[in-house]
Amino acid sequence: MKHSAFSSVVLRALINGRNNCNRSGTAVATATVMPFMAAEMSRHCAGAGGLKRGFPCWKRMMASESLRSSVEANSTEKKEEEKKSEGNSLVASSYWGISRQKVTREDGTEWPWNCFMPWETYHSNLSIDLTKHHVPKNFLDKVAYRTVKLIRIPTDVFFKRQYGCRAMMLETVAAVPGMVGGMLLHLRSLRRFQHSGGWIKALLEEAENERMHLMTMVELVKPKWYERILVLVVQGVFFNAFFALYLLSPKLAHRVVGYLEEEAIHSYTEFLRDLESGAIENVPAPAIAIDYWRLPKDAKLKDVITVIRADEAHHRDVNHFASDIHFQGKELRDAPAPIGYH
DSSP: OHHHHHHHHHHHHHHHHOSSSSSSHHHHHHHHHHHHHHHHHHHHSSSSSSSHHHHHHHHHHHHHHHHHHHHHHHHHHHHHHHHHHHHHHHHHHHHHOOOOOOBTTTTTOOOSSSOOGGOOOOOOOOOSSSSOOOOSSSSSHHHHHHHHHHHHHHHHHTTTTOHHHHHHHHHHHHHHHHHHHHHHHHHHHHTTTTOOOOOHHHHHHHEEEEHHHHHHHHSOOOHHHHHHHHHHHHHHHHHHHHHHHHHOOOOHHHHHHHHHHHHHHHHHEEEHHHHHHTTTOOOBHHHHHHHHHOOTTTOOHHHHHHHHHHHHHHHHHHHHHHHHHTTTOOOOOSSSOOOOOO
C-alpha cells in the first residue's frame, strides 16, 4: 500500500512539473518536488531494511516510474503519427475532390470492381442470329475474307482445340479495331469540327467489351510466358497493320473485322460443344463475369461463353453495317450508330 501510494504521489508530481508552460515553471516545480520525493523515499525505504534496503528500493522505484513515463510517451507519439497520417490522406482527398462514392449491388453488398460500375452492366442478347454471313460480293470483300481465312491457319496450328488459350489470344486482337477506329474518328471529328454521329462511342464501347472478354478469360486460363510473348508480337503487328489499313480504306477495315467476328462465333461455338461433351470442364463462372453480364450466382463457364458469343455476333453486325455504309459512298456519321447495346 505504501509503495503504491508513494508511486502515485511521485507520478502526480512529475506530471504537474511537466505540464508547466515554460522553463522557469519547470525549474520551480522541480525544486519543490525533489525534496518531497527524497523525504518520501527515505521514509518508505528505510523501514524494515534500513539504509541497506534504501538504495535498491529507490533504484527500483525510479526504474518503474521511468518505464511508465516512456510507455506514455510512446503511446502519445503513436497517436500523433496516426492523426498526422489521417490528416494527410484527408487533405489529399479533399484537395483534389476525388473520392469513390459508395457503390452497392442490388442486394446491398459492396461493389467490388473499379473497372466497371453497376450501370455499365447488361444482359447480352441471346436471341441474336448466329448464322448470318456476309457473302463476298466485290474485290475488297474477297480480299477481306481471304485475309481472315489466312490469319486463322496459324491459329489453328498453334492452339488446335485448346479453346481457352485460343479465346484469350483472339480477344487480345479483337479489342484493337474498335480502339483504332474510335481514335481515328475522334481525330477526324476534331480536324473537321464535325460530329461523329455516335460512332466514336460505339467503337470504343466495342473495344471495351472485347477487353472485358479478355479479363474474363484470364480468370479462367492463366497465360504462360511464351503466350505472353506471342501476345506482344501479335498485338504490335496487328495494331500497326490495322491502323494503316483504316487510314487507307475504312470500308475494307470494317469488313475484315466483320469476318474476324464470324470466325470468333465459330470458335466459341466449338468451345461450347467441348463443354457440352465434357471435353472441357464446366467450371463455375468467374465473379467478374457474373457481375458484368448480370448472370445468376450459380452460372457456369457455359453461360459465360454463350454471352460472349452473342457479343461477338453483335460486333459482326456492327462492322459489316459500317462497311456497307462506306461502300454506299457515305460516311459513318450519316447513319445512326448502334449505341446502347453494351
